[in-house]
Amino acid sequence: MFPHQLLLLSLLLFFSLTKTMPIKTISKATMGMDPEELEGLYEVMGGLLDDPNWSDLHPDPCTDTPWPGIQCELDQPSLLLHVTRLHIAPDVAGSPPCKPHPNLSTKSLSKLPFLKTLSLFQCFTNTTTRASLSPSLFTNSSVLEQLVLNSNTGLVGEVPSSISEVKTLRVLSLSQNGLYGEIPREIGGLKRLEQLDLSYNSFNGEIPSEIGLMESLTILDLSFNGLQGMVPDSIGLLGSLQKIDLSSNNLSGRLPPQMGKLDGLVLLDVSHNSIEGPLPETLSGLKDLQYFLMEDNPVNTGLPLFLGELKELTVLSLSSCGFTSQIPWFIGSMKRLSALTLDKNGLNGSIPINIEGLPQLNQLNLSQNRLTGEISFNTEFVRRLGKRLDVRGNNGLCFTNNEVLVLEQVPACLDANDNKSSNTHNMSTLGVGPPDPVKLRPSSDNVKGETSGCCCGALWVCQKKSVVCAWVLFIGLLFLVIF
Numbered sequence: 001m002f003p004h005q006l007l008l009l010s011l012l013l014f015f016s017l018t019k020t021m022p023i024k025t026i027s028k029a030t031m032g033m034d035p036e037e038l039e040g041l042y043e044v045m046g047g048l049l050d051d052p053n054w055s056d057l058h059p060d061p062c063t064d065t066p067w068p069g070i071q072c073e074l075d076q077p078s079l080l081l082h083v084t085r086l087h088i089a090p091d092v093a094g095s096p097p098c099k100p101h102p103n104l105s106t107k108s109l110s111k112l113p114f115l116k117t118l119s120l121f122q123c124f125t126n127t128t129t130r131a132s133l134s135p136s137l138f139t140n141s142s143v144l145e146q147l148v149l150n151s152n153t154g155l156v157g158e159v160p161s162s163i164s165e166v167k168t169l170r171v172l173s174l175s176q177n178g179l180y181g182e183i184p185r186e187i188g189g190l191k192r193l194e195q196l197d198l199s200y201n202s203f204n205g206e207i208p209s210e211i212g213l214m215e216s217l218t219i220l221d222l223s224f225n226g227l228q229g230m231v232p233d234s235i236g237l238l239g240s241l242q243k244i245d246l247s248s249n250n251l252s253g254r255l256p257p258q259m260g261k262l263d264g265l266v267l268l269d270v271s272h273n274s275i276e277g278p279l280p281e282t283l284s285g286l287k288d289l290q291y292f293l294m295e296d297n298p299v300n301t302g303l304p305l306f307l308g309e310l311k312e313l314t315v316l317s318l319s320s321c322g323f324t325s326q327i328p329w330f331i332g333s334m335k336r337l338s339a340l341t342l343d344k345n346g347l348n349g350s351i352p353i354n355i356e357g358l359p360q361l362n363q364l365n366l367s368q369n370r371l372t373g374e375i376s377f378n379t380e381f382v383r384r385l386g387k388r389l390d391v392r393g394n395n396g397l398c399f400t401n402n403e404v405l406v407l408e409q410v411p412a413c414l415d416a417n418d419n420k421s422s423n424t425h426n427m428s429t430l431g432v433g434p435p436d437p438v439k440l441r442p443s444s445d446n447v448k449g450e451t452s453g454c455c456c457g458a459l460w461v462c463q464k465k466s467v468v469c470a471w472v473l474f475i476g477l478l479f480l481v482i483f
């Protein structure tokens with residue numbers, strides 16, 4: 001309305017090196033901005049920022065008075081400067097704060113037709129006077145590639161379906177706002193979108209199956225919303241996906257087998273949902289998976305065998321999933337594991353001793369299960385993990401090592417009390433049972449010299465003497481076969 005009262009901004013000039021010459025070699029008189037674009041810039045900034053005097057201090061926005069929040073690019077043939085990036089955040093040095101009631105107007109924004117990046121952090125923060133995304137903000141004439149509106153708690157309402165008009169979008173990040181409603185199906189029309197982050201809002205309804213159309217997607221983050229229903233099969237079409245975070249929603253049903261096609265996936269987080277078992281065996285196809293997090297879901301099966309094929313896994317977090325089985329021996333061959341959390345399940349049997357051989361492991365939580373038998377991790381392992389080794393809450397476990405730390409968590413084994421002089425065990429308290437093929441220690445493994453009280457009857461195997469026992473078994477079987 002009163003352009004002379006609108007802000008003038010100091011702008012920093014950035015040149016796209018590919019198509020421009022250094023600014024100093026061009027006569028400044030020949031460069032300039034389209035007056036309408038300049039006006040649009042002042043209007044947009046005037047609607048957002050709380051500093052009426054900036055205009056006077058910075059009369060020549062794209063050239064003289066640098067401001068890190070704005071980038072301009074020189075259009076070579078016309079020698080016109082265009083605003084291509086607008087970034088307003090508390091971390092931008094010298095930036096005045098946003099107004100108490102900022103306003104992003106469609107009309108003003110449309111005067112910046114070359115804008116490729118718009119990012120506003122902590123600008124719409126007043127939750128009493130709330131702002132929303134107008135459908136008219138998004139048109140097919142826009143060349144916007146990155147729309148990043150983060151931590152604007154006063155930004156509420158639905159994401160207009162017109163967002164799909166902006167075909168140039170590569171990054172859409174609307175994290176930590178007050179947005180709600182369903183994720184618009186039309187979003188599938190964003191074929192070039194590489195990153196979709198709608199985390200920490202209040203979206204509900206189902207994940208639209210149309211997300212399967214966003215063929216360029218590498219990052220999908222819908223965590224911390226109220227999304228329901230099943231993970232759509234179509235997610236398996238997104239062959240470029242590297243990260244899927246659907247944690248802390250209300251998703252239910254089984255994970256779709258199609259997910260196993262995502263062979264570039266590095267992170268899969270579905271923690272804190274209502275995902276049921278069994279998990280599809282096709283997930284063995286996630287050859288690059290490093291982070292598999294699904295704590296707090298009612299899976300209620302045994303630990304899935306496909307885990308053994310995920311050789312890149314570094315973090316495996318399966319707490320509170322109702323897993324009832326033994327801990328499979330192959331866990332000890334997942335050499336890249338650095339964190340293994342299996343607490344609060346119904347895991348039984350003994351702890352595979354080969355876990356101590358995992359070179360990267362520095363966190364192991366097996367607490368609150370029904371594990372039995374003796375823990376005989378070597379001292380180096382126990383020291384390395386320190387407090388990050390947690391085996392509490394397993395009534396059938398006892399400990400034969402001298403590390404004080406673990407002795408506090410579980411009682412010493414009977415033979416340890418006996419100063420390792422006895423060779424007898426109370427079978428029932430130690431949970432020593434018939435040999436279990438999954439747990440049998442391969443004979444190629446290092447066997448420690450110490451032989452703290454172990455039983456080794458004809459068909460009874462204890463972990464420490466498993467090599468000897470395996471031989472006994474082997475010879476026994478040989479006799480059976482021969483005779």
Ligand SMILES: *[C@@H]1O[C@H](CO)[C@@H](O)[C@H](O)[C@H]1NC(C)=O
Pocket residue numbers: 052053
């Ligand atoms: C803006 O400038 C006017 C006069 O130039 C001055 O009176 C006023 O205090 C300034 N306001 C701010 C917020 O600096």
Ligand SMILES: *[C@@H]1O[C@H](CO)[C@@H](O)[C@H](O)[C@H]1NC(C)=O
Pocket residue numbers: 043047103104105108
């Ligand atoms: C937003 O700003 C535009 C022009 O800058 C104005 O016409 C409109 O009324 C403003 N809207 C609100 C809600 O303040």
Ligand SMILES: *[C@@H]1O[C@H](CO)[C@@H](O)[C@H](O)[C@H]1NC(C)=O
Pocket residue numbers: 100126127128129
């Ligand atoms: C939000 O806006 C209302 C209405 O203008 C105002 O009373 C309140 O103080 C503002 N809250 C904050 C935190 O600025």
Ligand SMILES: *[C@@H]1O[C@H](CO)[C@@H](O)[C@H](O)[C@H]1NC(C)=O
Pocket residue numbers: 140141
């Ligand atoms: C852009 O949208 C307008 C009206 O919404 C339409 O008339 C026009 O054909 C569209 N242009 C393209 C390239 O889709």
Ligand SMILES: *[C@@H]1O[C@H](CO)[C@@H](O)[C@H](O)[C@H]1NC(C)=O
Pocket residue numbers: 226228229250252
């Ligand atoms: C989660 O979904 C179930 C139905 O699938 C519903 O009964 C429950 O109320 C939902 N919980 C929340 C917090 O939305």
Ligand SMILES: *[C@@H]1O[C@H](CO)[C@@H](O)[C@H](O)[C@H]1NC(C)=O
Pocket residue numbers: 324325326348349350433
């Ligand atoms: C572990 O639990 C399962 C199911 O509850 C049971 O079938 C199995 O025998 C148990 N194994 C051991 C070693 O206790």
Ligand SMILES: *[C@@H]1O[C@H](CO)[C@@H](O)[C@H](O)[C@H]1NC(C)=O
Pocket residue numbers: 319343344365366367368387388389390
């Ligand atoms: C292990 O898991 C239990 C139960 O979930 C939890 O209380 C404990 O803090 C965890 N321990 C460590 C060391 O993280």
Ligand SMILES: *[C@@H]1O[C@H](CO)[C@@H](O)[C@H](O)[C@H]1NC(C)=O
Pocket residue numbers: 416417418419
């Ligand atoms: C082992 O024996 C020594 C002396 O023989 C004794 O001081 C110690 O308390 C014994 N340890 C246990 C756990 O019984």
Ligand SMILES: *[C@@H]1O[C@H](CO)[C@@H](O)[C@H](O)[C@H]1NC(C)=O
Pocket residue numbers: 426427428429
């Ligand atoms: C062995 O364990 C069982 C069951 O926990 C118990 O009843 C029995 O008294 C124990 N025997 C010895 C010798 O400690």
